[in-house]
Amino acid sequence: MVFHFVDQILELDPGRHALGIKHVTSGESFVRPNAGGRATLLSCIIGEALGQLGAWNVMAAKDFAVRPVAGVVGEVAISGEAAVGDSVLLDTTIDSVTDDAVFYHAAASVGGATVLRLENTLGPLLPMEQFNDPKEMRERFAGICHSGDSTGAPETGESTAPPFDLSFDEILSFESCKEAAAVRTLSGSEAFLKDHFPRKPVLPLSLLLESLLQLGQKLLEDGGSLYVPTGAQRVKMSRFVEPGDSLVVKVRVSERNAKNALLKFRSEVEGERVCVGQAEYRAVIGENR
Amino acid sequence: MNTDTIYPKVREIIADVLAFDVEEIQRDGSLVDDYSAESIDFLDLVYQLEREFKIKIPRGMIEQEARRGIGDEDFEEHGRLTEKGLEHLKEYLSEVPEDRFTPKMQVSLIPTLFTPETFCKIVLREMEGGGQAASD
Structure with missing residues (x-):
């Protein structure tokens, strides 16, 4: 279980609403120290968990004949963190299917x-x-619908998964506070591809976005100033990134002042648009996030 | 009501969906060729229009409506428009500049013809009671 983030479904109104739980444990691939040194779950993985809960609901409502994939996120708003030991309550409402x-x-x-x-x-x-x-998905779904007391220990317990590597293979260009471009080739051996998805391994939008946000963060750093992402808007995924694809990511600073910054990003494979959007940051100079 | 009434809002939504400035969106521009719209953008656009105007736009509606009153064999042959099909499509997509239609064009390329005005017409039709009712 490398890339499944809903530990338990607490409530389910098929095709409409679901409540679920994600327990954050130490040793997870997607836990990182934050600016203050506290081990927290990557924000984009919290978003991934929400998307997965929505996906479970739709898949069950559609009798596992279809599954949703990443398309458009109108807005991601990051307002807090989930640290090791926390249980994240996931609440997903389907507006329309x-x-x-x-x-x-x-x-x-x-x-x-x-x-x-x-x-x-x-x-x-x-x-x-x-x-x-579909059979495996039905079984997994049945498992997380009946995994007992939500306040109990996470089903996977402590794991020793290697940390997910967010870095790019090469920084193609970097002009501090202006723009940067970087490339990463999906090798096919990345652990998350086993689950995302078994029959069609593709780069998850959440991880692409996390890489972009981190590249943007480096781009904004200048003379000791530190910016942290507070959200992203109009993030759109228009094609899959598969093993062997070289993903080129371009990030450009659109606005930057002492308090906030806005970045535009675009990623491509062989010149074809993969993902576009914008990200917002706030300055946290001297503050522990 | 006519499409002039809703165009400003439709234009704003198109600009937002395709990440352009509103001023850059031309009413007769090709969403695919001029603004790089892809299939995910059309899904997004239709949904945003549905939300804004509180309507339901049936999926595949444009092509279905363009085929209305003409048999499949008269409309296309081996995935390409027949002469009759092309004339039928031109009449239906009357807002699209004539020079963008090509003889024997692939049916799968019909979406490359869509303009902001095409979507204004769809929205208006649905607001006024739905495509089916309007043309039947």
Whole structure:
């Protein structure tokens, strides 16, 4: 279980609403020290968990004939963190389901405080058979619907998964506070590809976005100033990134002042658009986030 | 009501969906050729229009409506428009500049013809009671 983030589904109103839990444990691939040194789950993985809960709901409502994939996220708003030991409450509301897409919004909270929201999110629905074994998905779904007391220990316990490497293979250009370009080739041996997806391994939008946000963060650093991402808007994934693809990422600073910054990003494979959007940051000079 | 009434809002939504400035969106521009719209953008656009105007736009509606009143065999042959099909399409997509239609064009390329005005017409039709009712 490398890339499944819903530990338990607490409530399910098929095709409409779901509540779930993600326990953050030490040793997870996607836990990192934050600016203050506290081990926290990558924000984009919280977003991924929300998307996965929405996906479970739609897949179950559609009898596992189709599954959603990443399409458009109108807004990601990051307002807090989930640290090791925290249980993240996932709340996903489906606004509409058609034959070809699901539209939803979602919020993740820790101890009653919202840590991340997704708004105006769209996922195209594609035939399940192309991505997963429907039988295996049904079994997994049954497992997380009946995994006992939500306050209990996470089902996977402590793991020793190697940390996910967010870095690029090469920085192609870098002009501090202006723009940067970097490339990463998906080798096919990345651990998350096993789950995302077994029959069609592709780079998850959440990880692409996390890499972009981190590249943007480096780009904004200048003379000791530090900016942290507070969200992203109109993030759109228009094609899959598969093993062997070289993903070129371009990030450009659109606005930057003492308090905030806005970045535009675009990524491509062989000149074809893969993902576009913008990201917002706030300055946290001398502050522990 | 006519499409002039809703165009400003439709234009704003198109600009937002395709990440352009509103001023850059021309009413007769090709969403695919001029603004690089891809299939995910059309999904997004239709959904945003549905939300804004509180309507339902049936998927594949444009092509279905363009085929109305003409048999499949008269409309296309081996995935390409027949002469009759082309004339039918031109009449249906009357807002699209004539020179963008090509003889024997592939049916799969019909979306490359769509303009902001095409979507204004769709929205208007749905606001006024739906495509089916309007043309039947």
